[in-house]
Amino acid sequence: xxxxxxxxxxxxxxxxxxxxxxxxxxxxxxxxxxxxxxxxxxxxxxxxxxxxxxxxxxxxxxxxxxxxxxxxxxxxxxxxxxxxxxxxxxxxxxxxxxxxxxxxxxxxxxxxxxxxxxxxxxxxxxxxxxxxxxxxxxxxxxxxxxxxxxxxxxxxxxxxxxxxxxxxxxxxxxxxxxxxxxxxxxxxxxxxxxxxxxxxxxxxxxxxxxxxxxxxxxxxxxxxxxxxxxxxxxxxxxxxxxxxxxxxxxxxxxxxxxxxxxxxxxxxxxxxxxxxxxxxxxxxxxxxxxxxxxxxxxxxxxxxxxxxxxxxxxxxxxxxxxxxxxxxxxxxxxxxxxxxxxxxxxxxxxxxxxxxxxxxxxxxxxxxxxxxxxxxxxxxxxxxxxxxxxxxxxxx
Ligand code: XIL
Numbered sequence: 001x002x003x004x005x006x007x008x009x010x011x012x013x014x015x016x017x018x019x020x021x022x023x024x025x026x027x028x029x030x031x032x033x034x035x036x037x038x039x040x041x042x043x044x045x046x047x048x049x050x051x052x053x054x055x056x057x058x059x060x061x062x063x064x065x066x067x068x069x070x071x072x073x074x075x076x077x078x079x080x081x082x083x084x085x086x087x088x089x090x091x092x093x094x095x096x097x098x099x100x101x102x103x104x105x106x107x108x109x110x111x112x113x114x115x116x117x118x119x120x121x122x123x124x125x126x127x128x129x130x131x132x133x134x135x136x137x138x139x140x141x142x143x144x145x146x147x148x149x150x151x152x153x154x155x156x157x158x159x160x161x162x163x164x165x166x167x168x169x170x171x172x173x174x175x176x177x178x179x180x181x182x183x184x185x186x187x188x189x190x191x192x193x194x195x196x197x198x199x200x201x202x203x204x205x206x207x208x209x210x211x212x213x214x215x216x217x218x219x220x221x222x223x224x225x226x227x228x229x230x231x232x233x234x235x236x237x238x239x240x241x242x243x244x245x246x247x248x249x250x251x252x253x254x255x256x257x258x259x260x261x262x263x264x265x266x267x268x269x270x271x272x273x274x275x276x277x278x279x280x281x282x283x284x285x286x287x288x289x290x291x292x293x294x295x296x297x298x299x300x301x302x303x304x305x306x307x308x309x310x311x312x313x314x315x316x317x318x319x320x321x322x323x324x325x326x327x328x329x330x331x332x333x334x335x336x337x338x339x340x341x342x343x344x345x346x347x348x349x350x351x352x353x354x355x356x357x358x359x360x361x362x363x364x365x366x367x368x369x370x371x372x373x374x375x376x377x378x379x380x381x382x383x384x385x386x387x388x389x390x391x392x393x394x395x396x
Pocket of ligand 1: 089090127178260292347
């Protein structure tokens with residue numbers, strides 16, 4: 001008798017999500033650990049969540065979240081059941097947590113931390129030292145000279161100490177420094193970066209030291225885009241590799257490198273380079289992670305997000321799948337995070353004119369081909385290829 005394939009929705013109380021199977025039937029809730037191996041011809045993974053499949057080999061699947069989105073029950077059910085790690089998309093950025101100097105606003109970050117806790121999810125803290133989304137009081141003060149370079153360094157020290165201490169023991173990985181390198185070839189630390197200009201280049205090792213002092217158990221990451229083969233030349237990845245190698249030689253407490261993974265189907269991309277780049281960072285003794293995966297393409301309009309090119313339906317899931325497979329091939333890669341999971345909560349339409357369709361769920365919260373591509377890649381990792389049921393010998 002064929003067994004029916006069913007799996008838990010993960011967290012207690014979260015609605016089980018049916019994917020890829022007979023959506024008229026309800027899924028039976030069963031803990032991930034008891035997910036049974038396949039009988040020949042069976043597909044025990046057909047309704048399995050991404051998080052449960054990946055849990056079988058120790059990978060965490062994540063998503064960025066903003067508090068407004070988890071107010072919608074159907075959205076929250078997917079967020080809680082498909083993912084095992086959460087990145088606050090904006091809620092932990094300096095602009096949000098200290099909008100007025102000395103006045104802290106933790107409500108959004110706390111909501112996401114509580115959501116993650118309720119759904120047995122880990123948290124990637126994002127991000128402590130970045131040139132964007134800084135509070136206006138800070139950028140204005142630096143611009144008009146009322147905040148000196150020395151004061152700026154003290155303010156960052158304080159910001160990191162306050163925020164990291166507040167969530168001490170609750171954050172698995174922190175993106176300590178974000179996007180410090182130039183995109184040109186050869187790449188280097190960006191001399192025009194706001195932090196480099198105003199605080200000096202040693203702000204990077206200092207930020208890691210301050211974060212480590214505030215939470216010695218958090219994994220501290222350097223995070224950037226175009227460091228996984230996206231630029232073709234690998235110039236930026238080479239520069240980041242040389243830089244983090246030096247940080248390690250200097251005894252700086254850095255534990256990982258995050259590759260954001262923002263891809264666009266209009267550009268060529270060599271997934272073999274991503275794997276090599278991840279392996280190269282790992283060879284330094286670092287963890288690696290895909291931290292902000294999405295794959296955008298041109299769309300007819302920002303509401304429906306239907307691709308203008310029919311081939312995007314194939315290119316988009318293909319690039320997701322190649323990204324995940326590179327991550328799966330590198331055991332030091334501990335998490336694979338998408339930057340929002342539906343097309344409607346994606347940052348892409350607001351930031352890339354005419355583009356969208358970047359998520360793994362559509363604007364109606366339905367799983368797309370990219371979702372099923374990730375699910376079947378994870379299923380292969382979880383179960384291996386199914387065994388042949390008969391041996392066919394040609395010419396015998
Ligand atoms: C984006 C958010 O998704 C937007 O909502 C916000 O307006 C701008 O920032 N790289 C990063 C993320 O490290 O923090 C950015 O997130 C996307 C690019």
